[in-house]
Amino acid sequence: MRLELALLPESGELVEIAFRKARKEARKMGKQRNRLKKAKSRAIKKIEISANYFNEVMQRPATSFPYLKKLHPFYKELIGATVDLDKTLPAIKRLGTSGKIALRLKRQYISKAKGLQKGEEGKATAIVREFYGRLSSIAKKAGKAIKAYNQTVKKARELPNVRFDLATAIIAGYPNTGKTTILGRLTKSRAKVASYPFTTQKLEIGYLTHNYDSIQLIDTPGLLDRPLKKRNKVERKAIAALRHLGKAIVFVVDPTERCGFPLEKQANLLKDIKKELKGVKVLVVLNKADIASEEEINAGKKAFLKAVLEGQGIESCLEEKIAKILGK
Ligand SMILES: Nc1nc2c(ncn2[C@@H]2O[C@H](COP(=O)(O)OP(=O)(O)O)[C@@H](O)[C@H]2O)c(=O)[nH]1
Ligand SMILES: [Mg+2]
Incomplete structure (x- = not known):
C-alpha cells in the first residue's frame, strides 16, 4: 500500500502556527513572582516551542524521502511526467537544513534571554520578537522548497493504485x-477506476483469475487510443511509464469499422504503440465478431495476423491467450 504523504504548511502559515503554539505554551506556565525570572522563562519557552515545532515540520519530508526514492519505476515515471523528482529530493534536503538552522538560532537566542540582568525584563519581549523575525525569514527562504515538495506530494497522492505483484496486460x-x-466480460465485475496524477485520464483496472493465478488487466482510456503524434508531452511520458507496468498489450480491433476508424488506421495505431513500448508482447483481438461479416473478418485477419476472434456470445479463448502471453 502507498504511504499517505502529508502536505507541509506554506511558509507564512507555518510560522503563524509556530507562534500560536509558543504563545499557548507560555500562557500555561505557572505563576512566577520574580519579574526577571518570569520574563526570562516565558521568552525561553516561546523560543523553544516555536523553533522545535518549525524544525519538526521541516524534517517531515525527509521521513518520506525513502518512500519517494524507492517508488516503483512506473510511479516514478508517472510523477515525473508533471513534477521534476530530481528537484524534489534537493528540496527535501534544503528543508531539513532550514530546520537545523532554526535549532541553532534557538540556542543562540535562549542564551541571550538567559543573560538578561535585573532591570532588563523589558528586553525579553524584544529578544523573542527578534527571534520570530529570524524564524520568519528562514521560513520565507524555504518557501520555494516547500512548494516544490508539496507539488510532489499532491502528485504522489493521485497515483493510481495498481498492483505490481501480478502479471499485467494493458x-x-x-x-x-x-x-x-x-474488460467487463473477462473480469466479470465493474472495473475499478484509478485516477492519474494529471489531466482527466483514468485507468480502468480489472482482475481475472486463471488457474488460481490473478491477472491484472488495465484499460487506459485517453492514452493508448489515438496516434502518438496527437499526444502532448505529458501524455507521452505517461505512456512511457506504462512500459514498467505491463508485459503485454491486448490490442482491440473493430473489424466492422463501426467504431468509426478504418482498419488501416487501427493497424497504424498498433504500429505506433509497438514503437513506443518496445519489447512488449501483443495480442490482437478482432472484436465484434458476432456482428462482423465474413468479409470484414477476413480483412481483419489479413491486417492483423494471428488475431483472436472475440464478440458477444462467441465462445472465445481470450482469457487463455492472455494468460499465455503473460507466461501463465
Ligand atoms: N455487437 C457487439 N458490440 C460490441 C462488442 N463489444 C463492444 N460492443 C459495443 O461497442 C460499443 C463500444 O464499446 P466500449 O466497450 O465502450 O468500447 P471502448 O471505447 O473501446 O471501451 C458499445 O456500444 C458496445 O456495446 C461486441 O463484441 N459485439
Ligand atoms: Mg472504454
Missing part, C-alpha cells in the same frame, strides 16, 4: 472498439 485500441466491454 488494453489498447481506438475508442468504441469494445475495450471496456471486453
Whole structure:
C-alpha cells in the first residue's frame, strides 16, 4: 500500500502556527513572582516551542524521502511526467537544513534571554520578537522548497493504485472498439477506476483469475487510443511509464469499422504503440465478431495476423491467450 504523504504548511502559515503554539505554551506556565525570572522563562519557552515545532515540520519530508526514492519505476515515471523528482529530493534536503538552522538560532537566542540582568525584563519581549523575525525569514527562504515538495506530494497522492505483484496486460485500441466491454466480460465485475496524477485520464483496472493465478488487466482510456503524434508531452511520458507496468498489450480491433476508424488506421495505431513500448508482447483481438461479416473478418485477419476472434456470445479463448502471453 502507498504511504499517505502529508502536505507541509506554506511558509507564512507555518510560522503563524509556530507562534500560536509558543504563545499557548507560555500562557500555561505557572505563576512566577520574580519579574526577571518570569520574563526570562516565558521568552525561553516561546523560543523553544516555536523553533522545535518549525524544525519538526521541516524534517517531515525527509521521513518520506525513502518512500519517494524507492517508488516503483512506473510511479516514478508517472510523477515525473508533471513534477521534476530530481528537484524534489534537493528540496527535501534544503528543508531539513532550514530546520537545523532554526535549532541553532534557538540556542543562540535562549542564551541571550538567559543573560538578561535585573532591570532588563523589558528586553525579553524584544529578544523573542527578534527571534520570530529570524524564524520568519528562514521560513520565507524555504518557501520555494516547500512548494516544490508539496507539488510532489499532491502528485504522489493521485497515483493510481495498481498492483505490481501480478502479471499485467494493458488494453489498447481506438475508442468504441469494445475495450471496456471486453474488460467487463473477462473480469466479470465493474472495473475499478484509478485516477492519474494529471489531466482527466483514468485507468480502468480489472482482475481475472486463471488457474488460481490473478491477472491484472488495465484499460487506459485517453492514452493508448489515438496516434502518438496527437499526444502532448505529458501524455507521452505517461505512456512511457506504462512500459514498467505491463508485459503485454491486448490490442482491440473493430473489424466492422463501426467504431468509426478504418482498419488501416487501427493497424497504424498498433504500429505506433509497438514503437513506443518496445519489447512488449501483443495480442490482437478482432472484436465484434458476432456482428462482423465474413468479409470484414477476413480483412481483419489479413491486417492483423494471428488475431483472436472475440464478440458477444462467441465462445472465445481470450482469457487463455492472455494468460499465455503473460507466461501463465
Ligand atoms: N455487437 C457487439 N458490440 C460490441 C462488442 N463489444 C463492444 N460492443 C459495443 O461497442 C460499443 C463500444 O464499446 P466500449 O466497450 O465502450 O468500447 P471502448 O471505447 O473501446 O471501451 C458499445 O456500444 C458496445 O456495446 C461486441 O463484441 N459485439
Ligand atoms: Mg472504454
